[in-house]
Amino acid sequence: MQELIVPLLNATVQSGTPILFATLGEMMTEKGGVLNLGVEGILSFSALAAFVTGYTTGCPWLGFVMGGFAGLLLAMVHGFVCISCLGNQVVSGLALTILGLGLTRFLGTPYIGLATTGFEKEALPFFSSIPFLGDIFFRQDALVYVSYLIPVLFWFFFRRTSLGMAVTATGEYPAAAAAAGLKPVLLRYFAVAMGGFLIGLGGAYLSLAYTHLWTNGLSGGRGWIAVALVIFAFWRPGRAVLGAYLFGGVMAFQLRLQASGTNVPSSILLSLPYALTIIALVFSAWKRKHSDMPAALGTNIEPEG
Numbered sequence: 001m002q003e004l005i006v007p008l009l010n011a012t013v014q015s016g017t018p019i020l021f022a023t024l025g026e027m028m029t030e031k032g033g034v035l036n037l038g039v040e041g042i043l044s045f046s047a048l049a050a051f052v053t054g055y056t057t058g059c060p061w062l063g064f065v066m067g068g069f070a071g072l073l074l075a076m077v078h079g080f081v082c083i084s085c086l087g088n089q090v091v092s093g094l095a096l097t098i099l100g101l102g103l104t105r106f107l108g109t110p111y112i113g114l115a116t117t118g119f120e121k122e123a124l125p126f127f128s129s130i131p132f133l134g135d136i137f138f139r140q141d142a143l144v145y146v147s148y149l150i151p152v153l154f155w156f157f158f159r160r161t162s163l164g165m166a167v168t169a170t171g172e173y174p175a176a177a178a179a180a181g182l183k184p185v186l187l188r189y190f191a192v193a194m195g196g197f198l199i200g201l202g203g204a205y206l207s208l209a210y211t212h213l214w215t216n217g218l219s220g221g222r223g224w225i226a227v228a229l230v231i232f233a234f235w236r237p238g239r240a241v242l243g244a245y246l247f248g249g250v251m252a253f254q255l256r257l258q259a260s261g262t263n264v265p266s267s268i269l270l271s272l273p274y275a276l277t278i279i280a281l282v283f284s285a286w287k288r289k290h291s292d293m294p295a296a297l298g299t300n301i302e303p304e305g
Helices: 002-031 039-057 060-084 089-111 133-137 142-160 162-172 174-179 184-210 222-232 237-259 266-286
Strands: none
Touching: 002 039, 002 133, 002 142, 002 162, 002 184, 002 222, 002 237, 039 060, 039 089, 039 184, 039 222, 060 089, 060 184, 142 162, 142 184, 142 237, 162 174, 162 184, 174 184, 184 222, 222 237, 222 266, 237 266
């Protein structure tokens, strides 16, 4: 039995990692009071940027960083529309998704079917020898190990640093933050930029570690799942980890069912993560009083004079 469970859980961690990066990126953005529904487009565009960089330079780490900066670049477009131009955050986010997917399809066509070296799984000394858990968590690629640190740093940033608390104050009560001498506009730009960078890292993971090749539709709806997961996680990084691995597990499970030649129609199996998304949103609505949703989320503020 363990021969079946351990590989499935190992694949769960790998499938959940890009969702975790994207969820924490969206959470960072929303902590600053800006709703970004363009996660799907950012994931797709940054996956392409990371792949092209890794393919042309042969350096996957450079591709990983470039994926993050590609995400930052698209996110800043959203930031300019919503923060400086006071545009509607929902409309801008949806437009960003369309823009990102369109750019990816247009620019990525010459690379379809090409492969890059990317990141391979490597066992961590000592930790990989831990019974059961070592085979699941410590026989992964380097980017998975990076993802283990991000939620801890995220929690530390918002709970233990003055900058993190200032971003939180901007997302909760921007007028009060301004009265206290903070710069809500700059802080919102910071949250949008850092959130976009994290989302971009998730996109980079898809092309450099998850598939090692390029094809259209690589994001596969993970951006929408990440947006829902922020609500499911109540804007808390620890719950985001659990949610990302839960969705990653469902994705890994349905892929294995398809590979086993089950009689269940593939369309039903492919819809499982989205059915789970609806269930997660219903659960979150039921438990919403426990949520840490920023009070000023989605509310524009006047630029400073």
